[in-house]
Amino acid sequence: MKKKAKGSPAHRNLVLQGIAASPGIAVGQAFLYVEHDLEPEPRVIQPSEVDSEIQRFRESVERASQYLKSSKEQLPPSYGKDVGKILSIQLDLLQDEFFLAEVENTIRQEKLDAAYATFVVFKKKKEKLLAAENEYLRDRAFDIHALKKLILKNLMGEPAPLEVGHPAIVVAEEIGPADMVRLHRQSILGLATNTGGRTSHTAIIARSLSVPAVVGLGNVTEKVENGELIVLDGYEGCLIVDPEPQVVRRFRERKKKLVVYEKKLREESRLETRTRDGVPVQVAANIEFEEELGSLKEVFADGVGLFRTEGIFLNRDSLPTEDEQTRVYREVARMVAPNPCTIRTIDVGGDKVLRWLVYTEERNPFLGWRAIRFWLDHPQYFLVQLKAMLRANEPGNIRILLPMISGLEEVYKVQELLAEAQRQLREEGKPFNPEISLGIMVEIPSTAILADLFAREVDFFSIGTNDLVQYTLAVDRGNEKVARLYSYFHPAVLRLVEQVIHAGKRQGIEVSMCGEMAADGRAIPLLLGAGLRHFSCASALIPEVKKIIRNLSVAECRELFERLKGLKTTQEIREAAEAFYRQKVAALVEVT
Numbered sequence: 001m002k003k004k005a006k007g008s009p010a011h012r013n014l015v016l017q018g019i020a021a022s023p024g025i026a027v028g029q030a031f032l033y034v035e036h037d038l039e040p041e042p043r044v045i046q047p048s049e050v051d052s053e054i055q056r057f058r059e060s061v062e063r064a065s066q067y068l069k070s071s072k073e074q075l076p077p078s079y080g081k082d083v084g085k086i087l088s089i090q091l092d093l094l095q096d097e098f099f100l101a102e103v104e105n106t107i108r109q110e111k112l113d114a115a116y117a118t119f120v121v122f123k124k125k126k127e128k129l130l131a132a133e134n135e136y137l138r139d140r141a142f143d144i145h146a147l148k149k150l151i152l153k154n155l156m157g158e159p160a161p162l163e164v165g166h167p168a169i170v171v172a173e174e175i176g177p178a179d180m181v182r183l184h185r186q187s188i189l190g191l192a193t194n195t196g197g198r199t200s201h202t203a204i205i206a207r208s209l210s211v212p213a214v215v216g217l218g219n220v221t222e223k224v225e226n227g228e229l230i231v232l233d234g235y236e237g238c239l240i241v242d243p244e245p246q247v248v249r250r251f252r253e254r255k256k257k258l259v260v261y262e263k264k265l266r267e268e269s270r271l272e273t274r275t276r277d278g279v280p281v282q283v284a285a286n287i288e289f290e291e292e293l294g295s296l297k298e299v300f301a302d303g304v305g306l307f308r309t310e311g312i313f314l315n316r317d318s319l320p321t322e323d324e325q326t327r328v329y330r331e332v333a334r335m336v337a338p339n340p341c342t343i344r345t346i347d348v349g350g351d352k353v354l355r356w357l358v359y360t361e362e363r364n365p366f367l368g369w370r371a372i373r374f375w376l377d378h379p380q381y382f383l384v385q386l387k388a389m390l391r392a393n394e395p396g397n398i399r400i401l402l403p404m405i406s407g408l409e410e411v412y413k414v415q416e417l418l419a420e421a422q423r424q425l426r427e428e429g430k431p432f433n434p435e436i437s438l439g440i441m442v443e444i445p446s447t448a449i450l451a452d453l454f455a456r457e458v459d460f461f462s463i464g465t466n467d468l469v470q471y472t473l474a475v476d477r478g479n480e481k482v483a484r485l486y487s488y489f490h491p492a493v494l495r496l497v498e499q500v501i502h503a504g505k506r507q508g509i510e511v512s513m514c515g516e517m518a519a520d521g522r523a524i525p526l527l528l529g530a531g532l533r534h535f536s537c538a539s540a541l542i543p544e545v546k547k548i549i550r551n552l553s554v555a556e557c558r559e560l561f562e563r564l565k566g567l568k569t570t571q572e573i574r575e576a577a578e579a580f581y582r583q584k585v586a587a588l589v590e591v592t
């Protein structure tokens, strides 16, 4: 199916590819939500008008605040905390005196009217955020954009009515959280936007409200007519304009099956996970942002197996304070108690740069100043994170996880720092729970090889296959030119994984896996066969992973693993794993 221009006679079946932001399929009429022109003409004002324009700007900000507050108050309880939190973030931004002063200075110094000054300052801020390296930060640009629109609407009059009136798929340039809440009230079928990323607030809200959504479609608002029939596929991240009847039928049937399948899957997720032959298995969640917490209960996650804390550090100009970090860690720990809450100390460096520290260019960043190496060279910051974890550990379920450990010295140094963190907290009279487990990511071959030694020094292992594969096979995990060489079915990787599991078992410590391998239906039988009993993956994948595990027996998996261990090449192992998958797993999880 080729891409064609809107309005062309053969507009049928136009496929637009975007980013899958929220799963689900929607078939229905498009509601084109195009707001009135929000690009004010530059207007130079007289010095005598400065004060009144500043006053107009302040009043518009106040009205925008009221609008956000009332949206927040109208939130039905079913919306969970995420949506309210997002509205609070926008409210906080509107109270940022420093930022608002920029607009007032522009009015005063450049003699521009309130609308144009708002337009210029907010646009600059948005562009700065969009140029950020970090995806999460880039997504925050949409909050600024949403606020700009709200203020401009107030300044320029005519707030666009947001009445869809009938169940429809909303197609918009982008939708701010406040509008999103109002839209959802009107039972929208789905959402398609020109802009946005996987972690943009609109995407997060769409997921938490279970509205299928595709974002980052480029120019969908120019390709779709109001009232036109469209199909939105939130799994594949695509949208089909004016689909043929057989395409509609196909999607409607798939949707019916998926709805039934997912409902059942989530219901079953409540069951304790045991293999067919009765072996209990834990399936925990990998999370990156606080916003994801809401979904953990729905999928009955067995706690958090990996909380990547980088998100807290990257999205800002300064180190998050001990109190701020304590609040976040405490919230996550309380939410999942009494299940374990595994919080990984920061894993920056490589491609993730902290704005508040000066970095030097590195020739091999993934072999460089990353994760634990970086943190141990900045003990003053590391201590802040350790103290926050100790203070947050009231429920007693927090476990500290150290990334990129390559030698025992690093563990010893962290143990010393942990003792120092406790000493400082005692001195400062801050209450904390000293009973905290310390574990390591096993993601560097040296650590996997020495797993028996490490097992005597730490409380648990978490195998990070994403890095273990790249470091074992010398294949950059982000380089598409060598992607065909990147495989966890390589015999060397399997041998290391088995060795780590056995070393942990012999010492009686927990061995978990949080790399992507743990959620791959082709790899799960092998992992069970190798003895893995703790899996951790993105929360949306948990119900399916649990289902696969419940339908396998350890005995058959062990037999499979022993057989595949004897094979010499990645290709042979992958083919054998796929054959087993087709025979035993595919029918459980593939909805066609």
Ligand code: PEP
Residues within 6 Å of the ligand: 306, 308, 347, 443, 463, 464, 465, 466, 467, 468, 514, 515, 516
């Ligand atoms: C891993 O390396 O497998 C892992 C889970 O960590 P990350 O993907 O954050 O490097």
Ligand code: MG
Residues within 6 Å of the ligand: 403, 443, 464, 466, 467
């Ligand atoms: Mg890693």
